[in-house]
Amino acid sequence: MIDLDLLARGELSLLGRLMAASNGTFQGAVSLEGESATVVYKPIEGERPLWDFPDGTLAQREYAAYVVSEALGWNLVPPTLLRDGPLGVGMVQLWIDEAELPPGKTELVDIVPQGRVPKGWVGVLDALDGRHNPVTLVHADNAALQRMAVFDAVVNNADRKGGHVLNPGDGRVFGVDHGVTFNADDKLRTVLWGWAGEAVPDELLEDVRKLADGLAGQLGSELCELITAIELTATRERCASILKTGTFPLPSEDWPAIPWPAF
Template sequence: MPENKWIQGADALNLLGTGSIEVIGRMPYSSNATLLVKIQGEGDEIAAIYKPHQGERPLWDFPDGLYQREVAAYRLSESLGWDLIPPTIIRYDAPYGVGSLQLFIDARFDEHYFTLMDRPELASTFIRFCVFDLIANNTDRKSGHILIDKNDHLWGIDNGLTFHEDSKLRTVIWEFGGAQIPEQDRELLRKNSSEISESLSELISEVELEALSRRIRYVISKKKLPELDPEYRPYPWPLV
């Protein structure tokens, strides 16, 4: 597969949006159709993850169109300048119809949250992931949904189960419960709450946008990350 490390940001978004798409194969262990693709255009090529709408299995608690939530998660991260989610767009002219395209991360795939959580130099990023998942109401932050690339940058993938209007937070990242939320992050949320709502307005419902705004206000006011409730163990399954 092509190397992705030199194609990031706007260049990656442009290629994701305009390049020709060749399906390489299906990713293992995915309940919905998740395809590895090669994208080529103007002398560059990248690998990406394609999640077609028609490959989604219906869920009783989430509306149709999980691929839009993958894009919403990316836009939330970008609105805050946090760089936590790989570049992700909607492509309408993809091989199996409309779906999300996300830049493939050339990660160290033997590593995940449980192997990384004790590295002190990563603690601040994990706290930021906790804030992100709390705001996005992530229902499925498994250990394997945290990747580390060859430059030690952490990325969050598989963000389709997010932004529900009801509280559904399920994550493996509870070691940082009670940690102080950095004031700079709280200030970013204050300044960018309107931009966040605008950037997500075409991807999630009005009710979900209102719930997102409430969660943002909660994070700003509480100052600390919530701790694990011993009466309710909000973990996803499987854990990895």
């Protein structure tokens, strides 16, 4: 993984705009002393207002998600920081190239015909596809995605689409697009419901316990520069809830459980 100094001090140039993104999102390159890397750049000026998040705060939330991922020791979020760029201050994150999967292999989140959930996968939701065929939303049943499911519960991720789960093909798993996180209200929307209500592995609970301790100290002070005090308190409460129940959360009855579109 690259040195954060390259992201922080490298000269940032734009390569193109990602037109499918709902906010202003650009692919760029940073270069410093002969080193270079491809990045995602999301300037604050390109953020669309949302009714349930304060204006101009999505970049900070993306960085806060990285800070929490690092504090947990899970390395789920690619190297991320806040810095100035050609279109003003914004979030800059290392670009992750997904692997070209061999024939017969699938992504970590997929759609399969109903009744045909592959071995090593778990079903999330039965539905009809665009041609009214019965299908099931599934995801891989592995430790990396379990960590991501707990992480999303902690940061209250309101938009864990299948396309936000990246598989670089080397055993690692990355999550991206964390702009709508840390809301004080329960807004968890994710495609990773396969373990809902089941026991969280002890080693993950121990990591959450360490995170909770950090949120009460220096880590909490750092996050208060990025999210509100009320949101920090809510994050601590979510950690406490996971530790108390020892289980993966269940979908809320008051909020859509699956993001739309799911990919």
